[in-house]
Amino acid sequence: MGSDDVSTDAGEYRIRGIAVSRGIAVGPLQFQGRQFERPRTWPIEEWQVEADEARFRSALKETQRQIEALKEQLLKRGADHSEARIFDAHLLVLEDQVVFDEVLAGLRQDRMNVESVYYKVIRRYLDSLRAVKDPYLRERAIDIEDVANRVLINLRADEDTGSVRAEPHVLFAMDLTPSDTVGLDRSLLLGFATQLGSFTSHTAIMARALGIPGVVGLEIPPGLIRAGQDVILDGYNGLLIINPEEETGKEYESLSAQQAVLNQRLEQLREEPAQTADGKAIILSGNIEFGHEVDEVKRRGAKGVGLYRTEFFYFQKDRHPDEAQQTKAYGDVAAAVDPDGVIIRTLDVGADKFYSDGRHAEPNPFLGWRGIRVSLAEPVVFKRQLRACLRASTRGKVRIMYPMISGIEELRQANAFLKECQDELREEGSSFDEKIEVGCMIELPSAAVVADQLAPEVDFFSIGTNDLIQYTIAVDRVNERVADLYQPGHPAILRLLKMVVEAAHDHKIWVGVCGEMAGDPLFTPILIGLGVDELSVGPSQLLRVKHALRHLDSMECVKLVADLSRLHTVEEIMERCRTLAKARYGEFYQ
Numbered sequence: 001m002g003s004d005d006v007s008t009d010a011g012e013y014r015i016r017g018i019a020v021s022r023g024i025a026v027g028p029l030q031f032q033g034r035q036f037e038r039p040r041t042w043p044i045e046e047w048q049v050e051a052d053e054a055r056f057r058s059a060l061k062e063t064q065r066q067i068e069a070l071k072e073q074l075l076k077r078g079a080d081h082s083e084a085r086i087f088d089a090h091l092l093v094l095e096d097q098v099v100f101d102e103v104l105a106g107l108r109q110d111r112m113n114v115e116s117v118y119y120k121v122i123r124r125y126l127d128s129l130r131a132v133k134d135p136y137l138r139e140r141a142i143d144i145e146d147v148a149n150r151v152l153i154n155l156r157a158d159e160d161t162g163s164v165r166a167e168p169h170v171l172f173a174m175d176l177t178p179s180d181t182v183g184l185d186r187s188l189l190l191g192f193a194t195q196l197g198s199f200t201s202h203t204a205i206m207a208r209a210l211g212i213p214g215v216v217g218l219e220i221p222p223g224l225i226r227a228g229q230d231v232i233l234d235g236y237n238g239l240l241i242i243n244p245e246e247e248t249g250k251e252y253e254s255l256s257a258q259q260a261v262l263n264q265r266l267e268q269l270r271e272e273p274a275q276t277a278d279g280k281a282i283i284l285s286g287n288i289e290f291g292h293e294v295d296e297v298k299r300r301g302a303k304g305v306g307l308y309r310t311e312f313f314y315f316q317k318d319r320h321p322d323e324a325q326q327t328k329a330y331g332d333v334a335a336a337v338d339p340d341g342v343i344i345r346t347l348d349v350g351a352d353k354f355y356s357d358g359r360h361a362e363p364n365p366f367l368g369w370r371g372i373r374v375s376l377a378e379p380v381v382f383k384r385q386l387r388a389c390l391r392a393s394t395r396g397k398v399r400i401m402y403p404m405i406s407g408i409e410e411l412r413q414a415n416a417f418l419k420e421c422q423d424e425l426r427e428e429g430s431s432f433d434e435k436i437e438v439g440c441m442i443e444l445p446s447a448a449v450v451a452d453q454l455a456p457e458v459d460f461f462s463i464g465t466n467d468l469i470q471y472t473i474a475v476d477r478v479n480e481r482v483a484d485l486y487q488p489g490h491p492a493i494l495r496l497l498k499m500v501v502e503a504a505h506d507h508k509i510w511v512g513v514c515g516e517m518a519g520d521p522l523f524t525p526i527l528i529g530l531g532v533d534e535l536s537v538g539p540s541q542l543l544r545v546k547h548a549l550r551h552l553d554s555m556e557c558v559k560l561v562a563d564l565s566r567l568h569t570v571e572e573i574m575e576r577c578r579t580l581a582k583a584r585y586g587e588f589y590q
Helices: 046-076 086-094 097-110 114-131 135-155 178-182 202-210 246-267 291-299 323-337 372-377 379-392 408-428 445-449 451-457 465-473 491-506 524-530 539-550 554-564 570-589
Strands: 013-016 018-021 024-031 169-173 189-194 214-216 230-234 239-242 283-288 305-308 342-345 398-402 437-442 460-463 510-513 534-537
Touching (some): 024 189, 046 086, 046 114, 230 246, 246 570, 283 291, 291 539, 323 379, 379 398, 379 408, 408 437, 437 445, 437 451, 445 465, 465 491, 491 554, 491 570, 524 554
Parallel strands (some): 169 189, 189 214, 283 534, 305 342
Antiparallel strands (some): 013 239, 018 214, 024 230, 230 239
16 A cells, blocks of 8 residues: 555545435445456467457457447347447447557567557557547547457456456446447446546446446545445435445435435325426426437336437437338337337437447537537438438427528528428328428527527427526536536526526417426526426436425525525525525425
8 A cells, every 4th residue: 555545444435426316325346347447468479479469359359349249238228229330339339440450560560569559559449539528539538448348358368357246346447348248237336436537438327227326536545445345325415425434324314315205205296296385287298318218208208209319210220220110119108108108319429429430520519510500410311301301200299390490591491401301201192291280409609699580380399408507607517627617597598598488488488498407406496587488307306396396486486596696696596595495396406
């Protein structure tokens, strides 16, 4: 242990990270065995080069077999095919001819064992990716590291991959890859804790999908943690507590019991209407990314799907899925939630979401080629998706929504393509909903300012608060240097929201919110007071938002918004929101 190490025998120690999935986990700590380390290095003779090349080819083949087996394992567990496609990307990494040629050239030139040559090549690629500013590309380095580590393990016959003991545990890792999580025994997994990661990392997504506590971004002092230590993982406050004292344990036992009671109460709301205490009805729907999530949305009492993200189709080797494939996927969701309906958001790649080939990566992607700009520039792809949406409308209520609209020109161009698709289907004799509703997302300040011009061209608005906040305040919410400036309660945000809602209602169309603000009960009073008609949130947030709705008086919310309009600082606005939220559903904030 170095002089700066922290003793593992020390008393209670608290480490703060980023809370990504609510809940509390108490149990022993175990480590994920995956670690990308420099292998042992030794020189080889010329006559050994051919043998090492053969070992390398064999390791690649075995790694391919393992990845395909993991994909099949995931599918057998009932996952959607679109989820399993992440392993198609892993296979592409494995089959990269440039890497293969570099390794063979290095093997012949350096005359060092193939493990060390392969590590050197991959290390250079990883360092380059992690040096870029874009968080999405940095996280893709995790996939490359995962595949490369499997290759190294298969090159080392004596490798001990390390496995966790068969007991319930809190898992700690530097980070977790898709293949890591597929191979875990989820019946024993109490929670995730990682050093790397963000709210959108694989670990965070998996934690929320499994409904278990998750904390990422933990800075662990050297020597502090070891396998078998008792820990408390607090997914509410983003804490990992090492060697918790008896009093701390009792506090968290009490908190866990309170949360269990609250969850039982929330489950009883599934069939209750989403309305305020004075009877104002709100449409409460769910956000989904994959078709299988519909079951969870319905189980929690949502009225349809308010946001169906379709990007997963394009994050695969063939980034142009065919019309039939899309028609089936959209139709399956529409049929599952009929008659409530599904809002299908057209392709929204760009910014932190890229095509699988990565060719559209940009130095400043959030201000670049993304959202509707991509669709309008690639009409064949766009029309294929629009036709699929139209054809799917025969199986249930379908609405179409365009992302990242900045002004009237883009909206009219998109609608012109939609009309072309409708005309083509009529000529073919293909049926579709002739009165299909079309909307646009309001997530750019320019769209909010001209919402009165956009409203006559659509049937509804859906406000994407994540990007609206980010673009209005000029804050990258995943940049730790400015993340604290990402403020939903900023007076400018409230003014823009008010402007959009008024423009919608003046033109007799409805307006929803599908961003993170919709799923946070702290902001529910503001959205109700503004007159929002629909809230679309993630499945795990549905019952919490419904509970908040049913404990609020709509006129009280209207008065709150009027009072907030006279305040000038975020701190003042947030304090008023907290006061009302704690008074009406304080159990969320204990």
